[in-house]
Amino acid sequence: MARRAGVSITTVSRVINNVPTVDPQNRAKVEEAIAHLKFKPNVSAQRLASGYNSTVGLVMPGYPGIFHSFYAIELIRGIGHACETFKLDLLFHITNGYNPINTANVGGIIFADIIENRKQIEAALGEGLPCIVINNVVEDMDVHYIAVDNIKGGRMAVEYLVNLGHKNIATVTGALNTQSGAFRLVGYEQALKKKGIAHRPEYVYQGDYSRRCARLATEQFLDLKDPPTAVFAASDEMALEVIAVAMERGLKVPKEFSVIGFDDNPAGLYGPVSLTTIRQPLYKMAEDAVRQLNAIVSGKRTSPVKILMAPELITRESCASLR
Secondary structure, three states: OHHHHOOOHHHHHHHHOOOOOOOHHHHHHHHHHHHHHOOOOOHHHHHHHHOOOOEEEEEEEOOOOHHHOHHHHHHHHHHHHHHHHOOOEEEEEEEOOOOOOOOOOOOEEEEEOOOOOHHHHHHHHHOOOOEEEEOOOOOOOOOEEEEEOHHHHHHHHHHHHHHOOOOOEEEEOOOOOOHHHHHHHHHHHHHHHHOOOOOOHHHEEOOOOOHHHHHHHHHHHHOOOOOOOEEEEOOHHHHHHHHHHHHHOOOOOOOOOEEEEEEOOHHHHOOOOOOEEEEOOHHHHHHHHHHHHHHHHOOOOOOOOEEEEOOEEEOOOOOOOOO
16 A cells, blocks of 8 residues: 555554644545555554554343333443444443353443342453443442432432322332342332331332333232322333223322332323323433543543432322322
8 A cells, every 4th residue: 555655654554543744645645545455444453553442342131121121222322322422332242140241352341230240240340341330339349330319219209299298108119139129119218217107018019120010019009908099110111000000990190099100211201191200311321431431441530430310300290189
């Protein structure tokens, strides 16, 4: 290529790497040679030479319906957009939590939550690979994290119902092996205690974020001698199913039965009543994870990333005052 352009190999390298100090005439000669020879730079070789790997790994727990999940889609959408903005490649890995991860081709890894895959994170950290966990506050490992304040979100949901006059408030939890499920339950319990309302075990159904468990929970709640007047569901998908079952039983939502969810899933806008919910900034959390990881990998950030994002109450039509 240098021979065809009549320039030095150094000049060719500078043109390929877009160095601005190259003489315009020489640049034109090299660009003509590149077009004639149909040359394509070896991206991997360029990265090895620079010592910077611009591929981001995304490790996400595998579960049924992952590509129909609002949570997963929002994270993938946010991470994908940020990678495009920063001109990064994305390597997507769905894990069962036990298989080792090939870290040879990535500069850093984003772990979408910690669900039975602590050893994978520890192994990556042991190799000196920059890692950031999203949707999980991590205090017992030396790893960066960005998470939503799930305890506060659960507390906000229940306090809102109490302020509407409800005292018989039930909850369908998320999977309690996830921090989000466990922490939202903690928020529920804290709000009841703060408001001086007794905790009733029969008002707590341990769910798994599925619509099936929400249906079973609601049927169980409504069969109680003293059924609840309101339900806090730990996800919007479950909240929509709670509303469906209540209406099947002849209850008017929200006049006779109030429901609040968690996520701000757009599906909540199109049910029989629009869903009041707690919004968590999934897309922003995903974008920020890429931004922070890129800064760490490139050496622009050396301090720990410990970010806790605030949830937001979104009031719509599925909750009403008992007064």
